[in-house]
Amino acid sequence: MHNIFSKEEVYNKLKQLFSEVEFLLDEPMKKHTTFRIGGPADIYVEPSISQMVPLLRYLNENQIPYIVIGNGSNLLVSDEGIEGVVISLGKKASSIEVDKEDSCIYAEAGAMLSAVSSKAAGAGLTGLEFASGIPGSVGGAVYMNAGAYGGEIKDVLEYAEILDNSGQVKEVPVDELDLSYRHSALMANPGFVLGAKLKLAPGNVDEIKATIEDIKQKRIEKQPLNYPSAGSTFKRPEGYFAGKLIDDAGLRGYTVGGAQVSEKHCGFVINKSEATAADVLQLMKDVDSKVYEKFGVHLSPEVRIIGRNVN
Numbered sequence: 242m243h244n245i246f247s248k249e250e251v252y253n254k255l256k257q258l259f260s261e262v263e264f265l266l267d268e269p270m271k272k273h274t275t276f277r278i279g280g281p282a283d284i285y286v287e288p289s290i291s292q293m294v295p296l297l298r299y300l301n302e303n304q305i306p307y308i309v310i311g312n313g314s315n316l317l318v319s320d321e322g323i324e325g326v327v328i329s330l331g332k333k334a335s336s337i338e339v340d341k342e343d344s345c346i347y348a349e350a351g352a353m354l355s356a357v358s359s360k361a362a363g364a365g366l367t368g369l370e371f372a373s374g375i376p377g378s379v380g381g382a383v384y385m386n387a388g389a390y391g392g393e394i395k396d397v398l399e400y401a402e403i404l405d406n407s408g409q410v411k412e413v414p415v416d417e418l419d420l421s422y423r424h425s426a427l428m429a430n431p432g433f434v435l436g437a438k439l440k441l442a443p444g445n446v447d448e449i450k451a452t453i454e455d456i457k458q459k460r461i462e463k464q465p466l467n468y469p470s471a472g473s474t475f476k477r478p479e480g481y482f483a484g485k486l487i488d489d490a491g492l493r494g495y496t497v498g499g500a501q502v503s504e505k506h507c508g509f510v511i512n513k514s515e516a517t518a519a520d521v522l523q524l525m526k527d528v529d530s531k532v533y534e535k536f537g538v539h540l541s542p543e544v545r546i547i548g549r550n551v552n
């Protein structure tokens with residue numbers, strides 16, 4: 242993988258240097274994406290926050306390629322897998338601290354939005370109901386400025402704790418993260434979210450829980466939750482809805498291999514049956530060109546496409 246070392250050499254070196262961390266060789270990424278698609282990561286690891294800092298420093302110093310992911314709910318991973326180290330911030334980096342008096346929550350990057358939202362509800366803090374059904378981590382949500390039902394992370398984020406490429410950890414205030422529709426400054430200037438402080442407001446527990454239940458029902462009703470997917474495949478083009486354009490172009494149910502434009506919600510591509518990344522990419526290409534042909538509007542992907550030979 243590396244210009245000097247093979248993946249086996251890097252794997253052995255990492256195991257030796259970070260003996261308390263579990264590294265996996267050739268780990269299938271389909272096990273770590275909600276699309277259930279993706280070839281092997283050369284090396285896969287789920288560190289804690291304190292393990293992440295020295296690990297990243299080592300990878301940077303030795304120019305070993307890596308990527309940080311969260312719950313894999315917005316990822317399309319190449320069938321040929323991912324070169325280098327995939328660092329997944331998950332269970333070991335998922336503590337959530339609620340400060341009821343100050344109406345705020347500090348969550349580590351691997352905490353699931355659903356868990357943070359439910360803790361907020363239990364503590365009578367309002368503001369995070371919109372995030373309850375988004376199947377991502379706090380880190381992925383900051384990176385993507387995740388949003389739904391009229392809310393987005395931008396509205397509740399006070400600061401994110403960011404580890405930059407030089408190994409420095411900083412509290413970056415929301416204004417400096419340039420959050421807008423499915424966009425953050427982290428997309429252009431790599432930095433890794435270690436945690437986030439969310440500013441909420443006192444509210445009524447029953448009302449907060451009722452809103453969360455209402456959103457859950459809407460998702461069950463409208464989204465193809467019984468199939469693997471990565472949520473909305475395309476971004477909303479200005480002035481349009483991607484799902485409606487796709488439907489109006491006659492593409493409801495359009496299929497390539499095992500991938501399909503959902504019959505239930507045309508904005509979602511689903512993994513209907515053993516789809517490959519190549520199926521999804523071809524389908525996305527076809528959908529974009531048919532929508533463009535009909536309406537003169539291009540669709541750009543919301544899902545992050547990563548791995549070997551996809552860009």
Ligand SMILES: Cc1cc2nc3c(=O)[nH]c(=O)nc-3n(C[C@H](O)[C@H](O)[C@H](O)COP(=O)(O)OP(=O)(O)OC[C@H]3O[C@@H](n4cnc5c(N)ncnc54)[C@H](O)[C@@H]3O)c2cc1C
Nearest residue numbers: 311312313314315377378380381382384387388389434472
């Ligand atoms: C059924 C379904 C419904 C969905 N509904 C919504 C919705 O309503 N609204 C919405 O916005 N999204 C939705 N999504 C998409 C997805 O859940 C969000 O984009 C979510 O924020 C991704 O978080 P993640 O932890 O899964 O990130 P991943 O998919 O693992 O990663 C996404 C991107 O974030 C980067 N990243 C992840 N963690 C970090 C970190 N700690 N530091 C730096 N970069 C990081 C990754 O490198 C990658 O580029 C949905 C997905 C599904 C499957």
